Amino acid sequence: MTDPLRLGIAGLGTVGIGTVKIVQRHAEMLARRGGRPVVISAVSARSRSKNRDADISGYGWEDDPVALAKRDDVDVFVELMGGSDGPAKAATEAAIAAGKPVVTANKALLALHGQELAEAAEAAGVSIRFEAAVAGGIPVIKALTEGLAGNAIRRVMGVMNGTCNYILTRMEDAGLPYETVFEEARALGYLEADPTLDVGGIDAGHKLALLAAIAFGTRVAFDKVELEGIERISIDDIRHAADMGYRIKLLGVAQMTGRGLEQRMSPCLVPADSPLGQLQGGTNMVVLEGDSVGQIVLRGAGAGEGPTASAVMGDVIDIARGCDLPIFGQLAASLAEAVPALVTAPAPYYLRMTLVDKPGALAKVATALGDAGISIDRMRQYGHSDTSAPVLIVTHRTTGADIAHAIRRFEETGVVLGAPVAIRIEEV
Amino acid sequence: MTDPLRLGIAGLGTVGIGTVKIVQRHAEMLARRGGRPVVISAVSARSRSKNRDADISGYGWEDDPVALAKRDDVDVFVELMGGSDGPAKAATEAAIAAGKPVVTANKALLALHGQELAEAAEAAGVSIRFEAAVAGGIPVIKALTEGLAGNAIRRVMGVMNGTCNYILTRMEDAGLPYETVFEEARALGYLEADPTLDVGGIDAGHKLALLAAIAFGTRVAFDKVELEGIERISIDDIRHAADMGYRIKLLGVAQMTGRGLEQRMSPCLVPADSPLGQLQGGTNMVVLEGDSVGQIVLRGAGAGEGPTASAVMGDVIDIARGCDLPIFGQLAASLAEAVPALVTAPAPYYLRMTLVDKPGALAKVATALGDAGISIDRMRQYGHSDTSAPVLIVTHRTTGADIAHAIRRFEETGVVLGAPVAIRIEEV
Structure with a gap:
């Protein structure tokens, strides 16, 4: 395992340059931790001549990320271009077809084509790693x-x-x-x-x-x-x-x-x-x-250069160490077909509405809630301008469907001004 | 990789039984995630007949954890006995000598013998994993x-x-x-x-x-x-x-x-x-x-049964997946010899002391601090009983040595009652 692990980095925006900087700054540390040197063979981006915050003159250049993915001197394809389709997808597919693991920060690509790419990668015996795609530097x-x-x-x-x-x-x-x-x-x-x-x-x-x-x-x-x-x-x-x-x-x-x-x-x-x-x-x-x-x-x-590049390098070091696992665990x-729940789990809701300033207005709203099967946990009525009064309600657990039902009933009362606001309270 | 991964679990206290429960409850899920079934071959504990919160009758039994570590039907030795020496150390060494990876929750063992055990394990080409030893379920x-x-x-x-x-x-x-x-x-x-x-x-x-x-x-x-x-x-x-x-x-x-x-x-x-x-x-x-x-x-x-057993099983699944890395990264x-810093990094300090209720007492304390090169960020003097007044001081950044020096000076002033309290304020 003393052969260097050779990266091809496609995309030299914030995250790409951040990754280049870590490889340049921490060569000795990465070799110690990865068990082998980590080097950059070649890079690809839209413009070769753009002024960048890191010296990339020592690396090979490819205008086409697909060509980068296929290079003989690239062991790991690092996809930091973004975009769910187009060059990012084509180059990722090319890397997989060439039997190379992919490290990517591309959440859109995987959210839309994750299953197809994972199947292709597993058939080719390579991994796709995407720590950088979710929550930046948080592993x-x-x-x-x-x-x-x-x-x-x-x-x-x-x-x-x-x-x-x-x-x-x-x-x-x-x-x-x-x-x-x-x-x-x-x-x-x-x-x-x-x-x-x-x-x-x-x-x-x-x-x-x-x-x-x-x-x-x-x-x-x-x-x-x-x-x-x-x-x-x-x-x-x-x-x-x-x-x-x-x-x-x-x-x-x-x-x-x-x-x-x-x-x-x-x-x-x-x-x-x-x-x-x-x-x-x-x-x-x-x-x-x-x-x-x-x-x-x-x-x-x-997000940001350092945190996202940190996630990319964590994945690279895993590959250097020979750690491999299925793309989605x-x-x-x-993987089973996701059967979506048609009804969301019950939760308390926050309701805000403005009532006309007339006797019995609040009672009508409370009755409408009761009719929808919703009980009230807390309520506040605020001091108000001349003819209307804002009211806040926190309900006990109920469903989004019951809330929608209650809001339709509110409209029938004739005492609610404008559209009520309803926001779910997530129990954490 | 369809052969089952066979565990030998030494120690059936809270964490050991928690681990047994996960293996029993989630056999299908663990096989899916680990790429192979995870089973328990045999266990060891101080008492075989003790009433336990999980059925262990289907597993082999060893009175001696060293014998457990050496069993032919054990691929991974799971050490959950605790103790920095004695049976835990002997059995861990036996597992390593037999070329088996070790998963342990034993912080004392690794804190005191980690270097020696890591060298032995790396020489034998096996890993020691210890997620459960630090901060329970937090990975x-x-x-x-x-x-x-x-x-x-x-x-x-x-x-x-x-x-x-x-x-x-x-x-x-x-x-x-x-x-x-x-x-x-x-x-x-x-x-x-x-x-x-x-x-x-x-x-x-x-x-x-x-x-x-x-x-x-x-x-x-x-x-x-x-x-x-x-x-x-x-x-x-x-x-x-x-x-x-x-x-x-x-x-x-x-x-x-x-x-x-x-x-x-x-x-x-x-x-x-x-x-x-x-x-x-x-x-x-x-x-x-x-x-x-x-x-x-x-x-x-x-801490606790579930969280610590979760950490143990995370390590086990890594081994099932074939992920291996050096014990300390x-x-x-x-690993370099740790050269301890003789002087800790500067920090603000909290000081609490009780002053005699005499004119000029506070000035003497302030002077003593100044003489020690310590400047005051904030100070509070509280209402007091008849003859003494509690005083709180938050200093600007200083060193523990300067604080110790100041406290010696306080004693010379004759206005400080009892021993002053000094606590470092960590800048987070």
Whole structure:
């Protein structure tokens, strides 16, 4: 095992350059830990001449990542281009066909084509490793697939899009509306070119789908993730939730229930004093719950050059050490079809609505809830402007269907102004 | 790889029985994840006839764990007896000599004999895995050795003795003195037979020494860990620390400095709103800091049947999958001798003392601090009984040596009653 492990790195953006820097800075340490030197044979990116934060002149160059994947002097193909299709997919397939393991940070690629790629890789006897695809520097894929392998997993939860968490905590701290903070985040370069990937929950949904596949032994089913972004979260709800002891997070939840697999990526209330509630700014957190281990909480930087490159290198060192395992923790062919739960598990809900200031208005709302079979845990009515009064309700456990039913009944009462807001309270 | 992986489990206490239960409950899942069935061939414990919470009648029995380790039908020796010497060591050595990998929860064994055992295991071409030895169910050995393998580690910190954290948080919550809560913990069965292992910091010190070896590529050096227990922590200090925005934790800190390796297991103040400060009860937390990844925080149950057995099974599944790596993340022969730092890194300190109620007393203390080169960040003087006044001081960064110097100067002033208390504030 003293032959060097030779990397071909496709994509020299933030993560690619971060990876190059680690290889250059820590050659001796990596050789000691990996049991063999780790070197870069060649790289590929859109522009060869671009000014970069690392010297790549000593490496071979390929304009085409597919050619890079096929090079004889590349043992491991490191795919850091991104994009669910196109060159990233073609080059990953080429590497697998050439019998080479792949290390990737590409959550979209695996969320959409994970099953097909895993089957191809396992047929070729190589692995695809993707620690960097989920929650940046947090070694959560490893913790779930390996560390907790002795557990039947009960639930996986996570705040896995730092930009959304930044927006939500900044709204609360500065008392600013969503639109203002969204523009701030854009100006700071925190948003993807297509911001829907972030604020629409798609990026985080990709990550959740990968975690769910490992946790429950099911085929990746991103198309079965219930997706709701943070665009409709108002500063009012953030403030009122805080008054009731909660924070709003874009929370991913995956759990296997008697009704099937639940995968949700949506704004949820969590207790302000829970680890998830205390998470500020761009930091990520993943919570893993197993039948033996109980609850494990992992927290760290979810993006950025250093953290994501750290995850890439963890995978590279595993390959250097000869550690290999099925891509989703068991053979891809043995993964079960994910049967989505049509009804989500019951939970308490937060409701906010504005009532006309008329005698009996609150009674009508309470009656509508009762008719929908929903009982009230706590209620607050706030001081109000001349003709309307905001009301907050925390319900006991109920279902999303019953909440939707109650909201239709509210409309029939004629005392509710505008559309009521309902947000699930995740019990953490 | 369809031959079953056959375990021999020595020690059927809480962790041993927990491990048996997982193998029995999850046979199909373990086979799917490990790529081969995981079975138990034989077990060993002090008493064969003891009533146990799992049916072991289907397994072979050995009175002698050494004989168990040597059995032809045992592929992996699972050592869950405990004890740094005696049968645990003899049986581990026998397993290694027979060319069998060892999975152990035994922190004392590895803290005291890790180098010798690792060298023997590597010479025999087998691994020793010990996830269960540190922080129970938290996969921290894996996170540090594998997930963060691309990082130069800067610092490792941890609250890794649940009993101590239970005692400290219970003192604060209930306002009870140490002695009372200590007796409570004993009655609840939370304490080791020799409670010094817990409250003296020895158990947590063993764990810190193992983490430090992996983090810094140094030979395990438990004898170089500065140990201080929680016996001297008073309810007064817990309350005063809380007033100043801190909590007191038995905190392990290992860091490599220009002066050498620092390993401390001692009561420290940490900010009350930090993840470490918020840790309540018996839960454990480990903080890993790497040059690329930044800060990773891992939290979970640090002890108990399920969590510790989960860690054991994670190691077993790694072996079933054929993942092997050097015991401390690099070959034992390449580990450097740990050169202990003779001077600890500077930090702010918390000082509490009682002054005689005489004009100029505070000035004398302030002068003594200034003479020792220590500047004051914050100071509080409390309302007092007739003749004495408690004073709290938070210093700017200084060294333990300067603090000791200042305390000697305090004694010369004649205005300080009793022994001043000084506790390091760890900057987290």
